[in-house]
Amino acid sequence: MSDKRHAILDATLTLVAQHGFHGTSMSMIAKAAGVSAGIIYHYFDSKDALMIALYSDIKRRLGHEIIAGFADDMPLRDGFRWVMLTFLDFYTRRPHETAFVEQFANSPYMTPHLEAEFADDYAPVMALIERAIHEGVLKPMPFEMIVIFTSDIALTLAKKHTAGLLVLNDALKNLVIRACWDALTI
Amino acid sequence: MSDKRHAILDATLTLVAQHGFHGTSMSMIAKAAGVSAGIIYHYFDSKDALMIALYSDIKRRLGHEIIAGFADDMPLRDGFRWVMLTFLDFYTRRPHETAFVEQFANSPYMTPHLEAEFADDYAPVMALIERAIHEGVLKPMPFEMIVIFTSDIALTLAKKHTAGLLVLNDALKNLVIRACWDALTI
Amino acid sequence: MSDKRHAILDATLTLVAQHGFHGTSMSMIAKAAGVSAGIIYHYFDSKDALMIALYSDIKRRLGHEIIAGFADDMPLRDGFRWVMLTFLDFYTRRPHETAFVEQFANSPYMTPHLEAEFADDYAPVMALIERAIHEGVLKPMPFEMIVIFTSDIALTLAKKHTAGLLVLNDALKNLVIRACWDALTI
Amino acid sequence: MSDKRHAILDATLTLVAQHGFHGTSMSMIAKAAGVSAGIIYHYFDSKDALMIALYSDIKRRLGHEIIAGFADDMPLRDGFRWVMLTFLDFYTRRPHETAFVEQFANSPYMTPHLEAEFADDYAPVMALIERAIHEGVLKPMPFEMIVIFTSDIALTLAKKHTAGLLVLNDALKNLVIRACWDALTI
DNA sequence: TATGAATGAGATTTCATTCAT
DNA sequence: AATGAATGAAATCTCATTCAT
Numbered sequence: 151m152s153d154k155r156h157a158i159l160d161a162t163l164t165l166v167a168q169h170g171f172h173g174t175s176m177s178m179i180a181k182a183a184g185v186s187a188g189i190i191y192h193y194f195d196s197k198d199a200l201m202i203a204l205y206s207d208i209k210r211r212l213g214h215e216i217i218a219g220f221a222d223d224m225p226l227r228d229g230f231r232w233v234m235l236t237f238l239d240f241y242t243r244r245p246h247e248t249a250f251v252e253q254f255a256n257s258p259y260m261t262p263h264l265e266a267e268f269a270d271d272y273a274p275v276m277a278l279i280e281r282a283i284h285e286g287v288l289k290p291m292p293f294e295m296i297v298i299f300t301s302d303i304a305l306t307l308a309k310k311h312t313a314g315l316l317v318l319n320d321a322l323k324n325l326v327i328r329a330c331w332d333a334l335t336i
Numbered sequence: 337m338s339d340k341r342h343a344i345l346d347a348t349l350t351l352v353a354q355h356g357f358h359g360t361s362m363s364m365i366a367k368a369a370g371v372s373a374g375i376i377y378h379y380f381d382s383k384d385a386l387m388i389a390l391y392s393d394i395k396r397r398l399g400h401e402i403i404a405g406f407a408d409d410m411p412l413r414d415g416f417r418w419v420m421l422t423f424l425d426f427y428t429r430r431p432h433e434t435a436f437v438e439q440f441a442n443s444p445y446m447t448p449h450l451e452a453e454f455a456d457d458y459a460p461v462m463a464l465i466e467r468a469i470h471e472g473v474l475k476p477m478p479f480e481m482i483v484i485f486t487s488d489i490a491l492t493l494a495k496k497h498t499a500g501l502l503v504l505n506d507a508l509k510n511l512v513i514r515a516c517w518d519a520l521t522i
Numbered sequence: 523m524s525d526k527r528h529a530i531l532d533a534t535l536t537l538v539a540q541h542g543f544h545g546t547s548m549s550m551i552a553k554a555a556g557v558s559a560g561i562i563y564h565y566f567d568s569k570d571a572l573m574i575a576l577y578s579d580i581k582r583r584l585g586h587e588i589i590a591g592f593a594d595d596m597p598l599r600d601g602f603r604w605v606m607l608t609f610l611d612f613y614t615r616r617p618h619e620t621a622f623v624e625q626f627a628n629s630p631y632m633t634p635h636l637e638a639e640f641a642d643d644y645a646p647v648m649a650l651i652e653r654a655i656h657e658g659v660l661k662p663m664p665f666e667m668i669v670i671f672t673s674d675i676a677l678t679l680a681k682k683h684t685a686g687l688l689v690l691n692d693a694l695k696n697l698v699i700r701a702c703w704d705a706l707t708i
Numbered sequence: 709m710s711d712k713r714h715a716i717l718d719a720t721l722t723l724v725a726q727h728g729f730h731g732t733s734m735s736m737i738a739k740a741a742g743v744s745a746g747i748i749y750h751y752f753d754s755k756d757a758l759m760i761a762l763y764s765d766i767k768r769r770l771g772h773e774i775i776a777g778f779a780d781d782m783p784l785r786d787g788f789r790w791v792m793l794t795f796l797d798f799y800t801r802r803p804h805e806t807a808f809v810e811q812f813a814n815s816p817y818m819t820p821h822l823e824a825e826f827a828d829d830y831a832p833v834m835a836l837i838e839r840a841i842h843e844g845v846l847k848p849m850p851f852e853m854i855v856i857f858t859s860d861i862a863l864t865l866a867k868k869h870t871a872g873l874l875v876l877n878d879a880l881k882n883l884v885i886r887a888c889w890d891a892l893t894i
Numbered sequence: 895t896a897t898g899a900a901t902g903a904g905a906t907t908t909c910a911t912t913c914a915t
Numbered sequence: 916a917a918t919g920a921a922t923g924a925a926a927t928c929t930c931a932t933t934c935a936t
Contacts, residue, residue: 154920170444172358176906186922191907249442256438258356262499291511292502295493299515302492306484313448316478325477329485329519340895361930372897374933383931526899542816544730548927558901563928621814628810630728634871663883664874670864671887678860679853685820688850697849701857701891712916733909744918746912755910 155193157183159204167246170253171201198259205254206267208247212240213271220274226287227331229278230300234327237301241308242318248308289336299330341379343369345390353432356439357387384445391440392453394433398426399457406460412473413517415464416486420513423487427494428504434494475522485516527565529555531576539618543573543625570631577626578639580619584612585643592646598659599703601650602672606699609673613680614690620680661708671702713751715741717762725804728811729759756817763812764825766805770798771829778832784845785889787836788858792885795859799866800876806866847894857888 161182165174176197180187194200216236220229241248254260269276279296282288288296307326311318347368351360362383366373380386402422406415427434440446455462465482468474474482493512497504533554537546548569552559566572588608592601613620626632641648651668654660660668679698683690719740723732734755738745752758774794778787799806812818827834837854840846846854865884869876 152920168444171356173444175904177904187906188908188923189921192920197906252442256435256442258354258359289511291508294496294501295508295512298489298492298496303484303489306488306492307481310480310484315480322477322481325475326481333515333519338895362932363930366898373931374898375896377932378895524899540816543728545816547925549925559927560902560929561900564899569927624814628807628814630726630731661883663880666868666873667865667880667884670861670868674864675856675861678856678864682852682856687852694849694853697847698853705887705891710916734911735909738919745910746919747917749911750916 152193154183154185154189158185158190158193158200159207162200162204163208163246163250166201166204166253167249171257201254201259202264204250205259205264208251209268210271212237212247213268215240216272217274220278222274222277224278226278226282226285230282230331231327233275233278233300234304234330235323237304238308238318238323238326241305242311245308245312248305248312252305252309287335289334291334296334299333303330338379340369340371340375344371344376344379344386345393348386348390349394349432349436352387352390352439353435357443357445387440387445388450391437391445391450394437395454396457398423398433399454401426402458403460406464408460408463410464412464412468412471416468416517417513419461419464419486420490420516421509423490424494424504424509424512427491428497431494431498434491434498438491438495473521475520477520482520485519489516524565526555526557526561530557530562530565530572531579534572534576535580535618535622538573538576538625539621543629573626573631574636576622577631577636580623581640582643584609584619585640587612588644589646592650594646594649596650598650598654598657602654602703603699605647605650605672606676606702607695609676610680610690610695610698613677614683617680617684620677620684624677624681659707661706663706668706671705675702710751712741712743712747716743716748716751716758717765720758720762721766721804721808724759724762724811725807729815759812759817760822762808763817763822766809767826768829770795770805771826773798774830775832778836780832780835782836784836784840784843788840788889789885791833791836791858792862792888793881795862796866796876796881796884799863800869803866803870806863806870810863810867845893847892849892854892857891861888 158179161179162174165178165182169178176190177187179200180190183190190200194203216233219232219236224232279288279293303326307316307318310316316322344365347365348360351364351368355364362376363373365386366376369376376386380389402419405418405422410418465474465479489512493502493504493508496502502508530551533551534546537550537554541550548562549559551572552562555562562572566575588605591604591608596604651660651665675698679688679690679694682688688694716737719737720732723736723740727736734748735745737758738748748758752761774791777790777794782790837846837851861884865874865876865880868874874880
């Protein structure tokens with residue numbers, strides 16, 4: 151991928167995290183990326199398309215980080231722990247990405263159709279969940295409840311950490327992972 | 337409070353829930369509220385002030401709904417259940433308010449200073465939590481963890497219900513309340 | 523109609539006649555009309571809508587000038603002469619309107635649907651033509667041929683007069699009116 | 709002439725006929741012609757120069773078609789008929805060229821100086837007209853009147869044919885040729 | 895209180911043209 | 916002779932806010 155495209159995405163991420171979608175103009179992005187305003191439209195069709203591309207990018211990277219530590223025959227509990235730690239890690243180490251994702255997810259940009267595009271990137275996680283259901287480890291509950299007690303909790307927690315409302319040390323990580331495991335399993 | 341002020345807040349709520357902050361202009365609000373564009377500035381200093389006023393309004397109303405069912409000498413578990421049910425109810429019955437609050441909370445409008453203003457409206461809940469800590473019922477954890485396993489979980493769940501990703505029936509409500517109680521208590 | 527709306531239409535007419543659609547920017551129009559750029563969008567939805575409104579305006583005014591001299595029981599030949607003289611007069615006395623109409627008619631703005639909107643303004647002329655057909659004065663020919671040998675010829679002639687390619691004096695007017703009458707009648 | 713130059717002119721013709729000057733960008737032309745945007749500037753100095761070159765091209769081709777059927781000693785009436793038929797043919801068979809010429813002729817591109825450049829291409833027609841004047845066949849009238857009752861009428865008629873407003877069959881062609889001959893001759 | 899015309903800055907986007915390769 | 920990324924000015928249009936009435 152071209153250097154310039156990357157610089158544009160990078161500048162967008164930082165600026166939106168700080169100023170929001172509304173507060174981030176295309177000329178601000180151009181200036182921060184060190185490119186001309188016009189060239190952004192060579193790489194992205196519109197401001198909206200740029201935002202969507204950036205969201206996709208982040209989701210994909212997060213998916214890769216999760217998959218990276220996966221083994222097919224991992225014990226369920228280890229898999230769950232790895233997923234939670236990766237989420238917590240990503241969301242705390244990358245506050246800009248996290249802020250962007252949160253804004254995006256609660257904006258009119260977000261559509262179910264878009265979300266479906268990342269299925270491949272999270273396939274191993276899905277496989278893990280299906281294995282857990284099959285082995286009768288999980289309480290019977292809708293799939294989205296599992297999302298809540300993994301990704302959503304991790305995101306919320308990391309945001310509060312970044313905001314300085316709590317300190318996400320190892321003890322708290324363990325506490326949350328344990329709490330969520332207890333919440334999900336029989 | 338004047339009828340017009342109320343109409344403006346109402347129109348703003350609906351429009352922002354549908355189109356986002358960015359997609360909601362003052363003239364759209366004026367038209368939807370059936371008032372002139374100029375008069376909005378009689379009731380609110382600026383667009384930002386209007387948004388902040390609306391957020392305060394919603395938070396206050398939510399606080400009142402929670403307090404309404406409170407008794408000082410309520411058993412802890414009953415108090416917890418009431419709080420959870422009220423959150424779940426409010427967030428599912430009022431999807432516009434919920435969407436607005438979520439967008440607001442993840443936007444540059446939000447400041448810790450602002451959040452502190454609602455302390456009074458949630459005082460009885462705080463008292464309940466302090467009683468629980470004092471009685472040694474809760475696991476030792478930062479205060480914000482308690483927020484996560486009550487308000488934040490309820491909000492996330494209600495959003496998924498509104499989005500049609502799951503159905504929040506009584507069984508699921510009980511399941512979540514139980515899971516969160518288990519997560520928080522020793 | 524408001525003064526400002528009129529000033530905008532007036533400025534647009536002059537500028538487009540001189541510089542063409544492409545060469546006439548909204549800010550040029552605003553400056554020439556002595557208004558701010560934004561207010562144009564209070565009166566017209568878009569640049570296109572402004573151009574279409576101006577075209578309609580001119581067509582309507584031309585229609586009124588023609589109708590003004592009409593009597594229902596006019597001899598056909600007098601009616602024809604009046605129509606031709608009015609066209610020639612309008613197109614020579616109003617070179618800006620003429621240049622604008624010509625550009626508009628040969629641009630993508632023009633649609634059959636739009637043209638149909640002026641039927642009412644030219645109804646008496648249509649009635650005259652129908653009377654001529656009914657009385658068997660005209661050669662059998664498509665309606666548009668009649669347009670060619672009246673309006674279109676007059677426009678072309680006036681343009682050449684304005685361009686200095688010929689001088690449209692009374693003698694030439696009579697010659698053309700006679701030539702067109704001969705072309706159309708049996 | 710190079711293939712690429714030809715492809716560029718061809719693409720420009722089609723696009724301008726459909727979208728107008730304003731609606732036709734250099735990159736649209738490049739894509740339609742299957743060349744890079746930059747190379748257009750190797751063949752033409754600017755967008756304006758390209759448009760002018762295309763106009764010249766069309767006028768020259770039309771001139772050639774007319775001359776092709778000419779004999780110096782042709783009877784006047786046959787010459788006139790040939791000229792009219794060629795105009796009608798060209799303008800109906802080549803609607804893109806016709807639309808382009810019309811737009812161009814009514815745009816700021818057009819200058820008398822430019823028009824004078826085609827004198828050579830239409831020299832035999834001019835000779836025919838001079839012969840007609842010399843032989844006393846024509847009514848005394850300005851030269852441009854002759855243009856109106858030949859080229860301009862043919863163009864207008866063909867445009868209406870292309871627009872579906874009338875059908876230009878042999879009968880109508882003969883009617884028009886006769887009408888114009890009558891209009892011009894004593 | 896209330897209107898809505900008016901402002902003017904600024905937003906997104908387009909596009910003719912250039913230039914390193 | 917050819918590419919297409921890059922520029923930067925300018926275009927259209929929006930919008931929070933003001934103000935005469």
